[in-house]
Amino acid sequence: MKYFSTNNKELRYSFKEAVIKGLAPDKGLFFPVEIPKLSDQFFNELPNQNLAEISYEVAKYFVGEDIEEKELKNICKEVFNFPIPLVKVEEGMYSLELFHGPTCAFKDVGARFMSRCLSAFAKESNKDVTILVATSGDTGSAVANGFLGVEGVNVIILYPKGKVSHIQEQQLTTMGQNITALEVEGTFDDCQALVKEAFADDELNAKYKLTSANSINIARLLPQSFYYFYAWAQLQEKNKEVIVSVPSGNYGNLTGGLLAKQMGLPIHNFVAATNRNKIVPDYLDSGKYEPKPSVQTISNAMDVGAPSNFSRMMEIYKEKYSDVIKDLKGAWYSDEEIKVIMKEVFDREAYILDPHGAVGYLGLNKYLSKEKQVGIFLETAHPAKFKDIVEDVIEKEVEIPNYLQECLKKGKKCVVIGKAFQEFKTFLLQ
Template structure:
């Protein structure tokens, strides 16, 4: 499989080159030259396949010869070793719980897969790789955990100062070893801009081997398609159409679902569910893409004003707005609406939504026709990661997984930098 840049379709890169580079030299995102159509037997066997087996069957089409099938299978078996249950919340509504991995967030899936791919390539090249990752909450901790202690790889995490939850910050700043955390005096969009500018800086790229672990990296994005196959295998619904609602920030999670649909997965439609950072829902409504400065909300991992993966969504549909709105509906919700539904669902169904899953639930309910459709929303993070917010809403103590408790006991170690690129460049050159 070859990949091109979303800014230049004439360029060609291997999977290995795309993963190591992270972002094309022209600042475009890597995209597969062709999206494979999977055979009918694969879909018939989904109810009996593990997430590791599904991951291997899908990934081999995109990885090609850059990782042999034996090693790829080992990677999938090692990475996808935690449950991803589809839980019934109410009649016709299911939650795909993506928070049972080591850092209690959906990004464990992509970050762990990418870490193993990059580690394999670093060993092949015998050259250290430096990963730059911007995070609005969960990406950083998942990446840090996935790469912790990995030989030949160092990680620098940038996160917006004061705009992530306490537990998220502890996860980002207490790893040590080959992981460093930078608090940026700005927003997530500022963090993301610093990373993208670094990739385009010729001086930096001559001195060090830089790559990204955000969903702009193709090895982070592709695994986010795997659990859509797994969800439908668990659902095994024959009589009704399936609609999936995705709480969205940088839109990698939704793009993963769209890729799965392009590969033949029978999902009727998606809901792009957003908080007040409603750039994509506005585009779906009006046909104009207008990035804006992000605003802070209680669903902070979705506080993104210029979502990178929008470019990949445009590639899938060749920028045809009428085709896009056939497959994707848009919805956005305020913090008050988010809190209200968290309280309502807990009181009715005894199910605890985190603020991001709550937005996904709201988007699903807005469009779900229970007579014709069955709905799935993605629960992307453990409610304990937003303990104060959740407990203030449902008036019940939320139990904290052991891993998160251990993070809270550790000493924070981070460095504050400005949002200006010269400061970040100086850090990279001198660290």
Template structure:
């Protein structure tokens, strides 16, 4: 499998090169030259396969010869070793719980897969890699955990000061070892822009072997397609159409689902569920893509005003607004609506939504026809990661998983920097 740049289809590289580079030389995102169709026999076997088996079967089409089948199987078994259940909530509506990994967020899947791939490449090449990652919440902690102690890999995480939850910040800043946290005086979009500028900086690239662990990296994105196969299999047998509602910020998770559909998975449609940062829902309504400065909400991991993976969504649909609108509907909701959904679902079902899952739930309820469709919304993080928000809404205490409790007891270690790229560059060169 070869990969090209979303800015230049003439650029070609291998999976290994795409993973190590992270971003194409022209600042485009890497994307597979072709999307494999996995065939009817594979889908017939899906309900019998484990998540690790599905991950291996799908990944091998994208990895090619860069990782042997035996090593790829081992990676899949190590990465996909926690439950990813479809949990019924009410008639016709279920949630895909993606928070049972080590950092209690869906990004554990992609971050752990990427860490194993990069670790294998670094070991083989004996060359140190520096990973730059911008986070609006959960990406940083998942990446930090996934890469903690991996030889030959250093991780620098940028996060917006005062715009992540306390538990998220503790996860980002208490790892130590090969993990460094930078607290940026700005927004997530500032953090993401600084990372992209670093990849285009000749001085930095001459001295450092840089790559990214955001969903701009293809090894982070691809595994986010795997659990759609696993979720669909858990819903079988059924004669109803399957609809997924995806709480969306940088749109890696939705792009993963669209990839799964392109590979032949019989998903009928998707709902791009957003908070007030509604750039993609607006595009779906109007056909105009207009990035804006992000605004802060209680579903902070979705506070993105210029979603990177929009470029990959455009590639999948050849920039055809009419075609993409057939498969994706857009919806957005305020903080008040999000809080009301958390309270309503808890009062009726005793199920606790996190603020991101609540947005996904609302999007699903807006469009779902329970007579002909089964709906699944993604619950992307454990509600305890947003303890203050959720407890305020429910007026009751949430049990905190042991891993998160452990983080709260550690000392925060971070470096405060401005959102000026020159400060970031100076830090990297000194580091």
């Protein structure tokens, strides 16, 4: 499999090159030259396979010869060793719980897969890899956990000051070893812009072997397609149309789902569900894509005003708006609407939604016709990561998983920087 840049379709890179570079030299995102169509036999066997087996069967088409078959199987077995259950919330509506990994967020899937791929490639090189990652909450901790103590890899996390939850910040700033946390006086978009500018800087690239672990990295994005196949495998009601609602910020999670559909997964429609940062729902309404400065909400992982993966979404549909809106619906919700549905679902079904899952639920509920359809929404983070908000809404204490409890006991270690690129560059060069 070869990859091109979304800014130049004539360029060609291997999977290994795309993963190590993270971002193409022309600042485009890497995208596969072709999306494979999976066989009827693959879909027939899905219900009898576990997540690691499914992941290997999909991954092998995208990895090609860059990772040997045995090692790729071992990577999938090691990465996908935690449950991703499809849980019935109410009649015709299911939650795909993606928060049972080591850092209690869906980012564990992509971050762990990418870390093992990069580790395999780092063994072949005599130069350390430096990973730059911008996070609006969960990405950083998942990446840090995935790479913690990995030889030949250093991780620098940029997060927006005062715009992540307390538990998320503790996860980002308490790992140490080969993990450095930078608290940026700005927004997530500012953090993401610093990372992109670093990749384009000749002096930094001469000194470091830079790559990214955001969903701009193809090895973070591709595994996010795997669990859509696993969700479908667990679903009993395959005689109905399937609608999937994806709480969305940088749109890597949704792009993974759209890739799965292109590979043949029989999903009827997706819902791009988000908060007040409604750039993609606005595009779906008008056909005009207009990035805007992000605004802060209680569903902070979706506080993104210029989603990177929009260009990949457009690549899937060859920028044909009429095809996009056949597969994709948009929805957005205010903090108050999110709180109301969290309380309502808890009181009615005794199911605890985190603020992001609540957005997914709302988006699904808007478009789902239960007579002929069945719906899945993605629960992307454990409710305990938003403990104060969730407990205030549902008026009940939320149990904190052991991993998060350990993070809360540790001392915060980070470096505060402004949003000017020169300050970031100076830090890196020192």
